[in-house]
Amino acid sequence: MNKNQLLPLFVAALLALGACANKQKxxxxxxxxxxxxxAAVKADAARYAPETLAAVEGKLASLKDGxxxxxxxxxxxxxxxxxxxxxxxxGEVAQKRQQAEADAQAWTGLAADVPQMxxxxxxxxxxxxxxxSLPRGMQAASLESAKEGLAQMKTxxxxxxxxxxxxxxxxxxxxxxxAQSRGREVMVLLGMPPAG
Amino acid sequence: xxxxxxxxxRDNPYAQYHVVAKGxxxxxxxxxxYGDMMLYKxxxxxxxxxxxxxxxxxxxxxxxxx
Numbered sequence: 001m002n003k004n005q006l007l008p009l010f011v012a013a014l015l016a017l018g019a020c021a022n023k024q025k026x027x028x029x030x031x032x033x034x035x036x037x038x039a040a041v042k043a044d045a046a047r048y049a050p051e052t053l054a055a056v057e058g059k060l061a062s063l064k065d066g067x068x069x070x071x072x073x074x075x076x077x078x079x080x081x082x083x084x085x086x087x088x089x090x091g092e093v094a095q096k097r098q099q100a101e102a103d104a105q106a107w108t109g110l111a112a113d114v115p116q117m118x119x120x121x122x123x124x125x126x127x128x129x130x131x132x133s134l135p136r137g138m139q140a141a142s143l144e145s146a147k148e149g150l151a152q153m154k155t156x157x158x159x160x161x162x163x164x165x166x167x168x169x170x171x172x173x174x175x176x177x178x179a180q181s182r183g184r185e186v187m188v189l190l191g192m193p194p195a196g
Numbered sequence: 197x198x199x200x201x202x203x204x205x206r207d208n209p210y211a212q213y214h215v216v217a218k219g220x221x222x223x224x225x226x227x228x229x230y231g232d233m234m235l236y237k238x239x240x241x242x243x244x245x246x247x248x249x250x251x252x253x254x255x256x257x258x259x260x261x262x
Contacts, residue, residue, distance in 0.1 A: 113209070120210035123203060123262045131232035138231070187210070191229075195209040 023072035029077035071138035103173035109127035110176035117183040212261040
């Protein structure tokens with residue numbers, strides 16, 4: 001191969017190097033911008049949307065790998081998807097934060113209501129358990145179902161208070177509402193009227 | 197804590213009540229709600245604030261049914 005034949009190859013290599021250098025900067029900016037956006041939401045995301053956060057961090061790690069391999073085209077191409085995922089994460093975090101605030105406010109009412117419901121049902125179950133026969137219209141199976149429902153209520157309420165103590169307002173309210181809902185069903189089984 | 201330590205009280209929003217009708221007795225009311233006349237004592241004890249004698253109830257009295 002003579003010099004005339006090598007020249008085009010040399011020029012092509014220079015052009016490729018130049019193109020590569022031209023894309024390195026925008027690729028680095030894609031990663032930098034993603035890291036900045038993610039850092040702003042990461043603490044809340046870890047609390048409210050850990051699974052989505054993990055997925056986004058996986059995408060970011062993938063782009064960083066691409067950058068390390070100098071695959072800048074892939075980094076730039078993947079930037080839009082990552083940005084979209086971060087935006088989605090921000091939305092999910094905002095929605096969960098709002099729900100947590102609402103549930104934290106609802107907790108006061110639930111914490112006052114559910115234990116009273118348990119007390120009323122427990123009292124009736126205890127009395128009916130001592131009865132030599134059941135009131136007209138009530139089947140023995142209903143009383144047994146009520147006992148099981150009461151036990152489940154207590155389990156749900158235990159979960160609710162544990163979640164509340166752990167600072168998880170959403171899980172606390174969800175478990176408390178489950179207990180409340182079950183309590184209403186049990187009260188129907190026992191022929192008890194709704195509150196109020 | 198025993199179950200008897202947290203009885204249903206009148207400030208419980210889920211407490212059930214029975215308004216006494218003419219001719220009713222605590223035994224009849226106990227049979228209606230519990231299926232057992234002998235459990236009238238439960239109702240009497242829950243209403244000691246307004247009843248002094250289980251045999252003396254008056255029409256219109258609002259009894260707590262525990």
